[in-house]
Amino acid sequence: MNKETEKKKSLFDSRGFWMVFSLVAAIMLWLYVTTTEGVEREMTLSGVKVEFTGAEAMRESSGLIVTEQDRTSVNLTVRATRRVLSKLSSNNVTAVIDLSRVTTDGRYSVSYNLLFPSGVNTDEITLVRSNADVVNFYVDRQVRKTVPVEGQFLGSTAEGYLAEDNLLFDPMVVTVSGPKTAVNAVDHAYIAINRSEVDKTLSYFTTYELMDADGNVIEDSAITRETEEVSVTLSVLSVKQVPLDINIKNGGGATREENVSLQIEPYNIVLGGDAAAIDSVSKIVLGTIDLSGVASEYSNVYTIVPPDSTENLSGVTEANVTVSIIGLATQNFNIDHENITCINVPEGYGAEIINQALSVTIRAPKEVLEQMSASNLRAVADLTGASETNVSGYISPSVRIYIDGFPEAGVVGRYSIIVTLTQKETTGEN
Numbered sequence: 001m002n003k004e005t006e007k008k009k010s011l012f013d014s015r016g017f018w019m020v021f022s023l024v025a026a027i028m029l030w031l032y033v034t035t036t037e038g039v040e041r042e043m044t045l046s047g048v049k050v051e052f053t054g055a056e057a058m059r060e061s062s063g064l065i066v067t068e069q070d071r072t073s074v075n076l077t078v079r080a081t082r083r084v085l086s087k088l089s090s091n092n093v094t095a096v097i098d099l100s101r102v103t104t105d106g107r108y109s110v111s112y113n114l115l116f117p118s119g120v121n122t123d124e125i126t127l128v129r130s131n132a133d134v135v136n137f138y139v140d141r142q143v144r145k146t147v148p149v150e151g152q153f154l155g156s157t158a159e160g161y162l163a164e165d166n167l168l169f170d171p172m173v174v175t176v177s178g179p180k181t182a183v184n185a186v187d188h189a190y191i192a193i194n195r196s197e198v199d200k201t202l203s204y205f206t207t208y209e210l211m212d213a214d215g216n217v218i219e220d221s222a223i224t225r226e227t228e229e230v231s232v233t234l235s236v237l238s239v240k241q242v243p244l245d246i247n248i249k250n251g252g253g254a255t256r257e258e259n260v261s262l263q264i265e266p267y268n269i270v271l272g273g274d275a276a277a278i279d280s281v282s283k284i285v286l287g288t289i290d291l292s293g294v295a296s297e298y299s300n301v302y303t304i305v306p307p308d309s310t311e312n313l314s315g316v317t318e319a320n321v322t323v324s325i326i327g328l329a330t331q332n333f334n335i336d337h338e339n340i341t342c343i344n345v346p347e348g349y350g351a352e353i354i355n356q357a358l359s360v361t362i363r364a365p366k367e368v369l370e371q372m373s374a375s376n377l378r379a380v381a382d383l384t385g386a387s388e389t390n391v392s393g394y395i396s397p398s399v400r401i402y403i404d405g406f407p408e409a410g411v412v413g414r415y416s417i418i419v420t421l422t423q424k425e426t427t428g429e430n
Contacts, residue, residue, distance in 0.1 A: 042128055045076045045090045050112065050135055054099040059142065062103055067179040067222060069137035076114070077128040084124050092117040097135055105141045105180070109134045140179035144226075148173050149208065151191035153234055158199040161236050162272055162313065167191070168233040176210065178223040186223070187213040191232050203233040237272035237313075238279075244268060244304065244319050245283045251292030253363040253410025254325050260291070261324040266316055273310035281307050289323055295330065295361065295412055298323045329366040330412060333374045334359050340399070340417060344384040351383060354394075354418040360401055364409035372409065378402040381417055395419050 050072050058064050074095050078088065095112040102108065111134045116122055149169040157163050174189050189208040207229055210218040244264050248256040256262075264286070271278055286302035299322045306312045335358040342351045358379050362372065379399040386395060396418055401411040 040079050040081055040126075041085060042077055042079045043085045043088065045078065045088065045093055047073045047090050048076050048093050048095050048114075049073050050095045050097065052097050052099050054102075058099045058102055058139075063142045064102065064105055064139050065142055065179060065222075066099070067138050067140040067181065069135055071132060071135055074112070074135075075131045077130070079126040079128050080124055084120060087117060087120050088125075095135070097137075099139075102139055105139050107136065107138050109136045111135075140181050142177065143180045143183050144175055144177040145183045145186060146173050146175045147186055147188050147210075149189045149191065149230055151193065151232060153193045155193055155195040155198060157236060158197045160239060161199050162239045163198060164235040164237065166235075167193070168235070170231040170233075171227065174208070174230065175226040176223050177226065178220070182218070182220045182223050185212050186210050186218055189230070190215075190217075191230070193232070193234055198234070198236050201234065201236045203231065205229045205231050237311075238275040239270055239272045239313065240278045240281065241268050242271050242281055243283045244286055246286050246302075246321055246323075247288040248323070249288060249290040249292075251290050251410060252294070252412040253408060254291040254294075254328055256291075259325055259327050261326050263320075263322040263324075265320045266314070269304060269312055269314040269316060271306055271310045272313045273306075277307065277309035281310065286319055286321060289321075291323075291325070292410065292412060293414070294323055294325060296325050325363070327365070328363050329369055330361050330363045331369045331372075332359055332361050333372070333377055335374055335377045335379050335401075339375075339377060340379045340381075342381045342383050342397075342419060344382050346383065346386050346421070348424055349386075349421045350424055352420045352422070353381075354420060358399070358415060358417060360415055361412040362403065362409050363412050364406065368406055368408050372403075372406055376404050376406060378404065379415065379417065381419065383419070383421075386421065393420065395421060 050069070052066055055066060076093070076095075078085075080088075094115040096115050097110050097112050114122075114127065116125065149172055151167045151169070153163045153165075153167065155163075169191070176183055176186055188211055190211045191206060191208045193202065195202070210220075210223065210225075212218055244267060246262065246264065248260060248262070250256060254260065269284070271281060271284075284304065284306065286304065287300075289298060299320070302319050302321055304312060304317055304319055337353065337356045340353050340355060340358055342353065345351045360377065360379070362369065362377070364372070379401055381397040381399045383395075383397055385397070396416050398414060398416045401415065403409045403411070
């Protein structure tokens, strides 16, 4: 046998060996598979998802929803043949709870059914054990509730400005819906403003937090807000301390600058309002006092009326005003009948003065009063106002008191006299 023949024989022997080996291996593998195909094994499926069926139908028909459940997954150990087990995993097996028989709210403990992937015969699978045989859950009723919107300003204002306590909201209430237990815990919606150095009124839309009666934030995804944002307005006022004052009309020999001691309590108040309106206010005038009507002292209570577009922030609505006359003396004088006259007597009438004397009070420096006498005084009644309908009979016109020769002196008070008017007789030609 030559070398080439030996070489071919050797190659043939090698190929034959591997062919026989492969054939034997295939037979052994076939025998292994066929002999183990019917042998059952156990497999653990961890985290099998728990799902509810009929939840939407239950909500629509009865207004019920599942709000709590003690577990969202279960761990299972199943037994089946290797062929069946190869088709199972934690992702394609589901623990299903049927809600079709649930008609009232309350707590439930319900066993689940296992749902296997299509193509798997459930009769070939045995549940060996699980970490839970039932799922505990709570079914609540779906409700709606309207709650008020509340809020606080927790920031700061710039110097010379004040934020009003009450925030304005639009809308003033919001509606929430969801499980009865969760919704009933909601007491109000809350908005906090935390801006600093605020110097003008703020108005903007913002979200809100839901709070319980104790002021705790409720964070429950099961609650639905029908309004996501509300408008909030924080009114910021310009503030200013403004003095109170009284108009004083000089008279009766007294002037404000030299003869008046004025006391106002309170002396000033704090105004708030629009910046332009506040800047235009230098004082608040309570009223007018005529010194000719004040003998020695005058006291009164005046209502504090803030100017338009402003408001009184002090909380005091009235002021006590006292005016005292200083540096002057008073003295009574009797004006004689001869020094009491009437002017502008209605035509055709005669005026008769009934008063024999008129007592008046004169105020002046003491040394001036010592130089005066009743002869320096005149009382004049102007009858211009008398009309044709009331001129007959008694009338009581006011009189003006004239002080001759003493410009420093003045009359205190107002005076009148009694006058009778009589129609003059007329003569006619026949």
